[in-house]
Structure formats: structure tokens, C-alpha cells
Amino acid sequence: MPGTFINTSLVDCVFKSAKQDKKDVAIVFLEIVQAYDYVGHEHLIEQLKTFGIPTPLHACISNLIKGNCTQIQTAQGKSKKIFFKRGVFQGSPLSPILFNVVINPIFDNLSENNIGPFWLPNSA
Numbered sequence: 001m002p003g004t005f006i007n008t009s010l011v012d013c014v015f016k017s018a019k020q021d022k023k024d025v026a027i028v029f030l031e032i033v034q035a036y037d038y039v040g041h042e043h044l045i046e047q048l049k050t051f052g053i054p055t056p057l058h059a060c061i062s063n064l065i066k067g068n069c070t071q072i073q074t075a076q077g078k079s080k081k082i083f084f085k086r087g088v089f090q091g092s093p094l095s096p097i098l099f100n101v102v103i104n105p106i107f108d109n110l111s112e113n114n115i116g117p118f119w120l121p122n123s124a
Contacts, residue, residue, distance in 0.1 A: 036095055039102050040086045041065045047101050061098070064089075 011027060018025035044065065048058045065088070072079040088095040 036090060036099060037087045039088050039099060041084075044088070044098060044102050047105065051101055051104075061094070 014025055014027060017023075045058075045062050048061060053061070065084075067083070069081040069083045071081055088098045
């Protein structure tokens, strides 16, 4: 998988750079179980605004996720509507992008401004 190769290469660069420069290094691995299921719709819509997504695309995505519901058919009839307030569509090519839009602020907050020299080899 390309993502695995890229991530492994980055970790390798971090370790080599830290060893060469005799610096401490901290690496965090994050496993997000059922990540797509927990994307809050309101948070996603807000993040789309801050990301500068064009208005027509923003409106299209918002309309796709807002107001979705299901009902359960029982012997006594249908249940009340159950509205989905979180989650992105499973299997949609747009889902990974939407997930990245949602978690990007987390990475921005966790990252240091000067992180480059620690993971880019030969950077100043």
C-alpha cells in the first residue's frame, strides 16, 4: 500500500535524523476504529466552510448528509424516524477526503510550527 510505504519512510527519516543530530524524538501512532462512523455532520459542515470549499460544492455535500434518516419496520408498524447526525458514506470516493477535512484541525493543533527539520532530511 502506498500510504504504508510513505508512512514507513517518514518514520525512518525521523529516526535517522534524530540519531544523526543526537536529538530526542517522539512519534505517536493513532488507530481510529470506525473513524468514518464518528464524523459529526455539523463539524464537517463547519470545516468545509473554513477549508474554502466552493459554495456550490459545500451546498451539495451539506445536502447529501443533512436530513438522512431511517425507520425500522416491525409487526406493529414503522418506528419513528431515526436521523443520522454523524458518519460519512461508506464506500464513497468522497469519504476519505471528508474525513481528512474533519481531522485536519487536530493535526494542525498537535503539530509544532518547526516540525520540518525533524522529519525532513537535510532541512535547515
